[in-house]
Amino acid sequence: MAIESSEPMNCSINYTVLFLLIFALEVFGSSDDTQALVYDARVGFLSAGTLEVNMTVSKGRYELFGDVRTSGAIERFFRWRGKFAAVGFMVEETPRTRAYLLFEERKNSRKVTLAAHGKTTIHRPSSVSREVQYPRGSDLMSVLFLTDHCFDSAWVHDGEDAYEVVRMGSRQTFVKQGKAYFRGSTKLCRYRFNYDKEEQRGLDVWLGLHRDRWVPVRIRVRVPFRPDALLRLRTRR
Numbered sequence: 671m672a673i674e675s676s677e678p679m680n681c682s683i684n685y686t687v688l689f690l691l692i693f694a695l696e697v698f699g700s701s702d703d704t705q706a707l708v709y710d711a712r713v714g715f716l717s718a719g720t721l722e723v724n725m726t727v728s729k730g731r732y733e734l735f736g737d738v739r740t741s742g743a744i745e746r747f748f749r750w751r752g753k754f755a756a757v758g759f760m761v762e763e764t765p766r767t768r769a770y771l772l773f774e775e776r777k778n779s780r781k782v783t784l785a786a787h788g789k790t791t792i793h794r795p796s797s798v799s800r801e802v803q804y805p806r807g808s809d810l811m812s813v814l815f816l817t818d819h820c821f822d823s824a825w826v827h828d829g830e831d832a833y834e835v836v837r838m839g840s841r842q843t844f845v846k847q848g849k850a851y852f853r854g855s856t857k858l859c860r861y862r863f864n865y866d867k868e869e870q871r872g873l874d875v876w877l878g879l880h881r882d883r884w885v886p887v888r889i890r891v892r893v894p895f896r897p898d899a900l901l902r903l904r905t906r907r
């Protein structure tokens with residue numbers, strides 16, 4: 671994946687880390703220990719796309735790779751594609767990110783975000799790269815997909831900005847999502863977090879036992895005055 675720019679760069683991306691993470695994107699699926707999860711997304715009543723997540727945990731270390739893309743009716747209003755990768759350690763059953771990489775592509779723009787070694791470098795092909803302070807906590811994807819329990823609170827980030835996610839409650843529940851999706855007993859974890867100018871959002875995560883591991887089987891993001899966004903774990907094609 672080449673990153674090109676006709677403009678001079680003010681700062682440099684750590685290409686060693688970038689290479690290792692890109693290499694992980696290419697070979698991730700070859701490991702027998704990798705667990706692959708596929709989610710179908712909806713926003714309100716509209717089909718919105720898919721999220722694919724692959725993850726490996728071994729000897730206290732983890733690797734995570736994923737692909738997000740919009741499709742279906744939602745693309746009448748919005749189109750987005752992203753690839754992400756993270757590496758880190760598990761500390762007391764909680765992920766601690768060492769490096770996080772995100773490729774984003776919208777209709778008319780591309781962006782690369784690399785958070786590693788205490789700094790975040792952001793690159794757009796049409797402009798100079800810039801560095802910002804490494805955000806607090808671990809990346810959201812690692813926390814979301816590698817945490818097998820309801821946590822009280824956690825700082826998460828998207829490579830640039832950090833948010834504190836706080837648990838509001840939890841309970842046991844049974845989910846039915848249709849023939850193609852996970853069905854069974856779950857632990858529902860209900861969280862809230864402030865996003866962008868103190869806008870409060872809700873995050874509901876249903877954890878279910880899937881292939882001997884507790885993983886999110888249903889995820890709902892609640893935004894005031896907007897349709898809910900929903901992810902459902904696909905168990906059948």
